[in-house]
Amino acid sequence: MKARVLIISMCFLLICETTTAQSSNFIYATIAPQDAAILASDHPSEIEIIGTNDFHTAVYISEAAVSYLQEIRQSIGPGYVYRQSREDALAAIQEWPLKITSTYNFTISQQDLVNLAIDLVDPINIEDHIILLENYGTRFHTKESATQSAIDLRDMWEDMAFTAGRDDIKVELFEHTSSPMPSVIMSVPGSDEPDEIVIIGAHLDSTVPPNNGLAPGADDNASGVATITEVARILFEINYVPAKTIEFMAYSAEEVGLIGSAEIASSYREKDKNVIAYVNFDMTNYKGSTKDVYLMTDSYNSSNLNSFLMELMDYYNSTGEHQIEYSTTICNYGCSDNYSWSEAGYEAAFPFEAKLDESNPNIHTINDTYSFMGNSLHAAKFAKLGLQFIIEAAKSTPSNLPHYYIQPPISIYSKNNQIHYSIDSSIIERINIYDLTGRRVKSHISNSNKGVISIGRGFYLIEIITENNIRIIEKVIIQ
Numbered sequence: 001m002k003a004r005v006l007i008i009s010m011c012f013l014l015i016c017e018t019t020t021a022q023s024s025n026f027i028y029a030t031i032a033p034q035d036a037a038i039l040a041s042d043h044p045s046e047i048e049i050i051g052t053n054d055f056h057t058a059v060y061i062s063e064a065a066v067s068y069l070q071e072i073r074q075s076i077g078p079g080y081v082y083r084q085s086r087e088d089a090l091a092a093i094q095e096w097p098l099k100i101t102s103t104y105n106f107t108i109s110q111q112d113l114v115n116l117a118i119d120l121v122d123p124i125n126i127e128d129h130i131i132l133l134e135n136y137g138t139r140f141h142t143k144e145s146a147t148q149s150a151i152d153l154r155d156m157w158e159d160m161a162f163t164a165g166r167d168d169i170k171v172e173l174f175e176h177t178s179s180p181m182p183s184v185i186m187s188v189p190g191s192d193e194p195d196e197i198v199i200i201g202a203h204l205d206s207t208v209p210p211n212n213g214l215a216p217g218a219d220d221n222a223s224g225v226a227t228i229t230e231v232a233r234i235l236f237e238i239n240y241v242p243a244k245t246i247e248f249m250a251y252s253a254e255e256v257g258l259i260g261s262a263e264i265a266s267s268y269r270e271k272d273k274n275v276i277a278y279v280n281f282d283m284t285n286y287k288g289s290t291k292d293v294y295l296m297t298d299s300y301n302s303s304n305l306n307s308f309l310m311e312l313m314d315y316y317n318s319t320g321e322h323q324i325e326y327s328t329t330i331c332n333y334g335c336s337d338n339y340s341w342s343e344a345g346y347e348a349a350f351p352f353e354a355k356l357d358e359s360n361p362n363i364h365t366i367n368d369t370y371s372f373m374g375n376s377l378h379a380a381k382f383a384k385l386g387l388q389f390i391i392e393a394a395k396s397t398p399s400n401l402p403h404y405y406i407q408p409p410i411s412i413y414s415k416n417n418q419i420h421y422s423i424d425s426s427i428i429e430r431i432n433i434y435d436l437t438g439r440r441v442k443s444h445i446s447n448s449n450k451g452v453i454s455i456g457r458g459f460y461l462i463e464i465i466t467e468n469n470i471r472i473i474e475k476v477i478i479q
Contacts, residue, residue, distance in 0.1 A: 024209040025063045027256060028083040030056045030092050039065050044326055044458070051090045055299075056081075056333060058089035065199040065210060071083065076220065076352075076359060077335035081343075082257025084178060092343070096151060098345055102357040108315055110391045113238070118322050118384040118390060120234045129226035130218050130285065133204075134370055140212035141205045141253040143261075145432045150182045150204060153250055157186045157232065159440065163432055164236035165465055176263050176403035179350055181205060181252035186232065189264065191397040197245045198273050198385055200228050201261065202281040203254030203337055208364055218370045219353075220363040223285035223379050225250050231386040239471065242394035244276070251337055252280075255364075261337035265344035277393050279304055280338035280350040281386065283363070285379040288354035293326040293379050302347035309349055312388045317381075324381050329355045332411055339397060343403040344388040351385060412462060412474045419476055422450035426470070432463040438455040 031039075036057035046065035051058040061069075063355045073079050106370065132141065139146040154171050158420040161169035168189055182471040184204070190196065202224030206217025216222075228248050236244075251260035270277060293313065295306045310326065315323035318356075329352065341348035353359055362368045409424045421431070428446040435441050435458060444453050457478045464472040 012066065023315040026060055027063070027066075027257070028058070028086055029066075029080040029116040030058050030062050030083060030334070031061070031069065031080045032073075033057045035069055035079065035333070038072055043068055050086060051093050054058050056093055058083070058086075058093050060086070060089075063254045065444060073332060075335045076333045076356065076363060076431050077331070078255060078257050079332065079334055080257055081334045081339065082178060082259050088139035091242050098300065101344055101348060102340075103302070103304045104275075104393075106305075106311075106393060107117070108311065108392055110396055113240070113396055114316060114388050114391050117234050117238055117240075117309050117387045118316065119381045120237060121230060121380050123376040123380040125233065126223070126226045126229050126285075126379045127370065129229055130376065130379075133222035133225060134216040134218045136167040138208070138212055138215040139204060139217055140201060140208075141179045141214065141256060142460040146181045146205055148251070150250070151183050152254065152398055153204065154184045154376045156403055157184065157248070158222050160229075160233060160236055161186075164239070164442065164464060164471070165235060165469060174260075174264055176260060178254055178259045179256075181388075183264060184250040185274060186248040188235075188242055190246070190394065191340070192243040192244050192395075194245050196244040196276050197342075198242070198244055198390060199249060199278045199388065200231065200277060200281060201249035201251060201254075201278065201337055202228050203260065204250040204262075205255050206368075208257035208366055208368075214366050216366065216369050217363075219283050219286050219360045219370055219373060221254070221282050221375075222370075223283060227281050227284045227377070227379050227382045228386060230380075230383045234383075234387060235390065237473075238473070240389070240391070241397040243397055244394040246390055246394045254337055258337055258340050259342035261391070262343070265312070265340040265346070267471065268346075269344040274428060275341070275346045277302075277308075277389075278338065278341040278346055278348040278385070279389050280336055280341075280348065281304070281382060282336040282350065283353045283360060284382040285373050285376055287355050287362035287378045288358035289362065290408050291294070291325045291327040291329075293324055293351045293385060294329040294353070294355055295326065296331050296335075296338070297328045298332065298335075300342040301349055302342070305347045305349040308393075309351060309385065309389065312392060312422070313385065317384070322384055325384065326351075327355075331356055335394070343406075351382065353382075362427070409466065410472060410474070412476060414476050414478050416457060417454060417478055419453045419455060419460075420451075421453075421462075421464065423464070423466070424449070428464055428466040429467050430465045432465075434461040434463070
């Protein structure tokens, strides 16, 4: 009798443990109805359909079924949207179709500033940043290296703002409920209409299933993060002060159901923030098609915002050294973070590197490296588009811009491990010295029109900031 009771008890424990293990590997999500039907037919034990409409289906789905989903569908992203609970999944399908709260009347009026900005795009900066992010090894959202990459990006953006002398800029980590990896948000307040917000974003995480131990994610999506960082660098270099607030976002956990962007976009909607436009940069550096930029035209993308991006490229990029040729493609359900902003009721668009079926074949593998792409000229075109979008959508405060254009005569030379500098008709307040990685190696308070700084051998970028907030960048070699 005791043996029988023991056997029954052991069986009960085994059943409980199996059920618990299975439950821990299931998530709530929404997916496309056709994908749900295929999974329910081919893998019925791996999916429970809990509700549906014409656009998407609420499911309780296993991690194995998620893998099957990514095999049967054509997309660059997860193909599903993670939901925190059964109630959230059902609410998502009940609220569809969403209505965009408003469509904005975009105009083109900032020609001088845009032309100045796009001339400054440097593919080498994008290359360096892609390689920097690739070298984390993996940025899968549960890995410590992913969290560190977000912290380091926050620090990089803060240093960029500090170097530009911009104490109006705020950079912060956005902590998530459903991921240990934070997102990064940089905000530049608008001078005239601060309650209107223009956003560009890119996901920071990477993935190579099943274990994600090595997930370099160079194109997907170090390229997007590097692209928006180059946009920010140039805006700071020209001392751009937007009329509307602009924000730069680097998201956590896109690869596992758009978690980072979904939580942020939802919080913005709950706070009734007035986001007039969002543009997504996810994979910008693989030219797999004849055109340069492909705008996603899935139903959840804003046709109004897509039209504006086309107008920008027609106006600024039709010919010459900044030429960009464009077309359209689709990326299907839940393919990237633009979906999150559309679901929250905002206008969103997604310019992409190629036709969907001609995009980078190495994403989500250990071969998604910078060496496969070879250069960053393709991503540079997306940086130009990002600059055009930000400046024309957020407009500018002209009175804050002239400092960039006026450069007084300056002399800089090196001798005996020293940098000698002098400037006419002005006082130099501060000098920042950077090495080739962009790391600030020395900051010098001058308050004079000339001086000497001792430094070791190397190649340096010297940033000189005058009392009138004029910024001058020079290169110096100490031999």
